[in-house]
Amino acid sequence: MKKLIAILLVSLLALGAVAETLPVLTMGTNAAFKPYEFYEDGEIVGIDAEIAAAICDKLGYELEILDMDFDGLIPAVAAGKIDFAMAGMTVTPARLESVNFSVSYATGVQSIIVPVDSPIGSVDDLYAEGAAYTIGVQQGTTGDIYCTDDFGAENVLAYKTGPDAVAALAAGKIDCVVLDNNPAKAYIETYSNLMLLDSDYAVEEYAIAIALENTELKDKIDAALNELIADGTVAAVILKYIPIEEVAEQTAAE
Ligand code: ARG
Numbered sequence: 001m002k003k004l005i006a007i008l009l010v011s012l013l014a015l016g017a018v019a020e021t022l023p024v025l026t027m028g029t030n031a032a033f034k035p036y037e038f039y040e041d042g043e044i045v046g047i048d049a050e051i052a053a054a055i056c057d058k059l060g061y062e063l064e065i066l067d068m069d070f071d072g073l074i075p076a077v078a079a080g081k082i083d084f085a086m087a088g089m090t091v092t093p094a095r096l097e098s099v100n101f102s103v104s105y106a107t108g109v110q111s112i113i114v115p116v117d118s119p120i121g122s123v124d125d126l127y128a129e130g131a132a133y134t135i136g137v138q139q140g141t142t143g144d145i146y147c148t149d150d151f152g153a154e155n156v157l158a159y160k161t162g163p164d165a166v167a168a169l170a171a172g173k174i175d176c177v178v179l180d181n182n183p184a185k186a187y188i189e190t191y192s193n194l195m196l197l198d199s200d201y202a203v204e205e206y207a208i209a210i211a212l213e214n215t216e217l218k219d220k221i222d223a224a225l226n227e228l229i230a231d232g233t234v235a236a237v238i239l240k241y242i243p244i245e246e247v248a249e250q251t252a253a254e
């Protein structure tokens with residue numbers, strides 16, 4: 001009996017030791033971006049969280065997810081405060097100056113949310129001569145950057161999160177919101193006075209941001225991600241959160 005207990009104890013200790021020695025990768029995200037990252041029962045879930053977990057599983061790491069302001073993610077990666085950022089983050093030439101990006105795992109579309117009775121019927125209306133609409137965006141996102149470039153900072157109001165911008169629009173404080181299409185769809189669901197225009201503002205690639213000097217991690221993440229793309233895992237995770245009709249609609253629209 002004593003021997004049995006001793007064996008049990010040793011095996012438990014061994015199990016514990018294995019769990020403890022798994023190295024940790026910290027991922028920064030901004031978890032107000034359904035269906036890519038959002039809270040469910042106090043936990044961050046979504047497409048990015050699941051793909052990151054699958055990558056870490058493959059590479060033998062434990063995944064730790066930190067919720068941060070979106071515009072703090074790239075500086076945190078560059079400063080080595082987190083190992084990578086995964087946040088429906090678009091690859092842009094400017095960001096590539098401060099971080100590396102993995103291979104892309106999804107496409108995003110910047111789209112426009114308006115009140116149902118809005119005079120804005122398409123993206124062209126925003127560019128129209130004399131147009132001066134107040135556009136809501138999430139701070140530091142490509143929506144923010146592109147709209148500021150195209151329509152001037154005086155016409156752009158930046159909010160901490162996408163849902164904050166959508167709430168301001170529903171309350172009549174701004175004229176439209178430019179946001180990635182899947183989060184846009186998710187966040188207008190609760191507002192009967194808002195709708196999404198069938199008019200794309202920009203099409204983009206989402207990827208994982210990694211520090212420029214951490215090429216070893218970039219190579220590992222790329223290898224794991226390429227395998228997960230090839231074996232259908234990435235597509236299955238995306239389909240789990242974005243129903244097939246919507247994916248078909250989006251592909252047809254491209
Ligand atoms: N795709 C846009 C960008 O990279 C918005 C991403 C916002 N992501 C988030 N988790 N809030 O700028």
